[in-house]
Amino acid sequence: MGKTLFDKVWDAHVVDTVPDGPQILYIDKHLIHEVTSPQAFAELEDKGIDLARTDKTVATADHNVPTINQHLTIKDALSRKQVDTLTKNCEKFGVTLYGLGHPYQGIVHVMSPELGITQPGMTMVCGDSHTSTHGAFGTIAFGIGTSQVAQVFASQCVLMNKPKSMRITVNGKLNPNVGPKDVILYIIAQLGTNAGTGYFVEYAGDVFEDMSMEGRMTVCNMSIEMGARGGMIAPDQTTFSYVKDREFAPKGEEWDKKLAYWKTLPSDKDATFDKEHHFDAANIAPMITYGTNPGMGMALDAQIPTAKNETEVKALEYMGFKEGEELLGKPINYVFIGSCTNSRIEDFRAVASYIKGKRKAANVNALIVPGSQQVSAQIQKEGLTQIFEEAGFEIRQSGCSACLGMNEDKIPANEYCVSTSNRNFEGRQGPGARTLLASPLIAAMTAVEGKITSLT
Amino acid sequence: MEKFTKLQSQAVPLPISDVDTDQIIPARFLKATNKIGFGANLFRDWRYLNDTETNPDFVLNNPKYTGSILVAGANFGCGSSREHAAWAIADYGFKVVISSFFADIFKGNALNNGILPIQISQNDLDAILERLEAHPDTIIEVDLEAQKCTVDVLDIECSFEIDPYKKYCLINGFDDIDFLLSKKAEISAFEKNID
Numbered sequence: 001m002g003k004t005l006f007d008k009v010w011d012a013h014v015v016d017t018v019p020d021g022p023q024i025l026y027i028d029k030h031l032i033h034e035v036t037s038p039q040a041f042a043e044l045e046d047k048g049i050d051l052a053r054t055d056k057t058v059a060t061a062d063h064n065v066p067t068i069n070q071h072l073t074i075k076d077a078l079s080r081k082q083v084d085t086l087t088k089n090c091e092k093f094g095v096t097l098y099g100l101g102h103p104y105q106g107i108v109h110v111m112s113p114e115l116g117i118t119q120p121g122m123t124m125v126c127g128d129s130h131t132s133t134h135g136a137f138g139t140i141a142f143g144i145g146t147s148q149v150a151q152v153f154a155s156q157c158v159l160m161n162k163p164k165s166m167r168i169t170v171n172g173k174l175n176p177n178v179g180p181k182d183v184i185l186y187i188i189a190q191l192g193t194n195a196g197t198g199y200f201v202e203y204a205g206d207v208f209e210d211m212s213m214e215g216r217m218t219v220c221n222m223s224i225e226m227g228a229r230g231g232m233i234a235p236d237q238t239t240f241s242y243v244k245d246r247e248f249a250p251k252g253e254e255w256d257k258k259l260a261y262w263k264t265l266p267s268d269k270d271a272t273f274d275k276e277h278h279f280d281a282a283n284i285a286p287m288i289t290y291g292t293n294p295g296m297g298m299a300l301d302a303q304i305p306t307a308k309n310e311t312e313v314k315a316l317e318y319m320g321f322k323e324g325e326e327l328l329g330k331p332i333n334y335v336f337i338g339s340c341t342n343s344r345i346e347d348f349r350a351v352a353s354y355i356k357g358k359r360k361a362a363n364v365n366a367l368i369v370p371g372s373q374q375v376s377a378q379i380q381k382e383g384l385t386q387i388f389e390e391a392g393f394e395i396r397q398s399g400c401s402a403c404l405g406m407n408e409d410k411i412p413a414n415e416y417c418v419s420t421s422n423r424n425f426e427g428r429q430g431p432g433a434r435t436l437l438a439s440p441l442i443a444a445m446t447a448v449e450g451k452i453t454s455l456t
Numbered sequence: 457m458e459k460f461t462k463l464q465s466q467a468v469p470l471p472i473s474d475v476d477t478d479q480i481i482p483a484r485f486l487k488a489t490n491k492i493g494f495g496a497n498l499f500r501d502w503r504y505l506n507d508t509e510t511n512p513d514f515v516l517n518n519p520k521y522t523g524s525i526l527v528a529g530a531n532f533g534c535g536s537s538r539e540h541a542a543w544a545i546a547d548y549g550f551k552v553v554i555s556s557f558f559a560d561i562f563k564g565n566a567l568n569n570g571i572l573p574i575q576i577s578q579n580d581l582d583a584i585l586e587r588l589e590a591h592p593d594t595i596i597e598v599d600l601e602a603q604k605c606t607v608d609v610l611d612i613e614c615s616f617e618i619d620p621y622k623k624y625c626l627i628n629g630f631d632d633i634d635f636l637l638s639k640k641a642e643i644s645a646f647e648k649n650i651d
Binding site: 015016018020021022024026035036038039042043047049063064076078079081082085127128129143144145146147148150151154155156157159161163193194197198224227229293309310311314404405406423425426427428431 | 471472473474476478479482483484486487488489490491501529530531534535536537538539540542557558559560561564565568569619620621622631632633635636637639640642643646647650
């Protein structure tokens, strides 16, 4: 029987199998950041052990950093201590850190792919659930807890039962103004927030084959929002062209060798999956969420459906919405364009091309937070800065920012925010904040109109 | 890690599905560099009305409910991988979480912190939640060795699944990290083939 892409990568990394138990999976790259690593470093110290493979560990500061005046000392004492602790730990244990001020600093899931650290066929982990992003390269990448961060530090391995396999196929051609974010929000709305639990997903079909690497990353990023530990897309010429010549990509003969291997990775024709879902690209419209989990999404011009249970009733109450209501015309005072889902150069190009020559509505605070220092530099280089500034958008420095509201970038209580991030949970963007997830294009349009508007 | 074998306790009902880890512990409380004290902010934004005032309608503030078992709706622990959620639950004093469905990462984090996640059928869960609503003093018994969760007054005795390896770890208070360190030789041999 044929093997899936996931089988091929997984099987190549199994060190051993515990009888009646999990497998020991070898990890090629371990990404770390300031929030979920300090307790893991402390565990190494308590046990008096070294970090096994510093050459396979890369650190950055992203979750808890200010997005303004990054050259100054961090004002918030607790945040400063957390970022300083990361610096000290990296020095002590010999880990490469792209900290604040470094040209490679950025959101861990933005900076790693753009540096060529992320490569097809790898196993990657990070103490962050959106590690699924890297699956866009045909990589097994998933989020882990801090105990597991310590385990990878100590052994370069995790203990894990092999997940079941699911393939989600979307064939056909996407409608105008429908992008990767709409595709994944549509899939999650169709399948629900726990459909993927226990599975690793492979996204297949025309839509993903035709998608850019940035788009594929947006899709794989949100796999966790339907409960899947990760999502993957078969590596192809788009993948290889993206990786080639990046800072840490293989070079010369090593490249040829790796490329030949990567080409063997796509799922075999006769491979079978534990679960299959099929969707038609033509049915996907620009999407927006109306509730407090990413599965509560609908077409931008649709009406809010009837609540299915008590939790959805509570969600609508929190959002201040009613069943049967349209979102079109709703005034919106906050727009956030950023996060590991949508803060890559392609996202900002889409935003810039829409807002060029326009101006944001007077009521709107529009925040642009690039995913990395390199994205910031590229925005500058392509002249997008001027477009954003002329439109009245505020451009910040890179970090996770208002996606999770750990730093001072928060949305005030009861305010609506159209956000390109990945989670609309209660209070995610600040206590009482109400998040509506959407694509960069819808977010840009909302900023200009000052309310939710149809594209047509 | 603390050992877990048996537990007999009252329980706290949380009949909400899709409880995400942002609700269990909001991101603004993740700034600590140790594992201590997260229980004080468990379910912070549901538990408090503002910076100081507690929400009398939230179950943790209802003096009738106590015990070291949390009974919650389906898909408990979805969202962020933050282990702080498991630390907060453990620090508050819960040793068992019962639900009809757990998110993967949370389940692993719970087990790595000596918290037993017990998955039971939606019917049994609904019956237990309903019982707790009317009778907060209901006792739930958990026997890890026998993999059984019993509510005598309801005549409910449900078996639950647990990975045999993780069961061994919980009963013996054994950490994954110790196990992995004991496999150094196999890991080094594997590395020789790939490096």
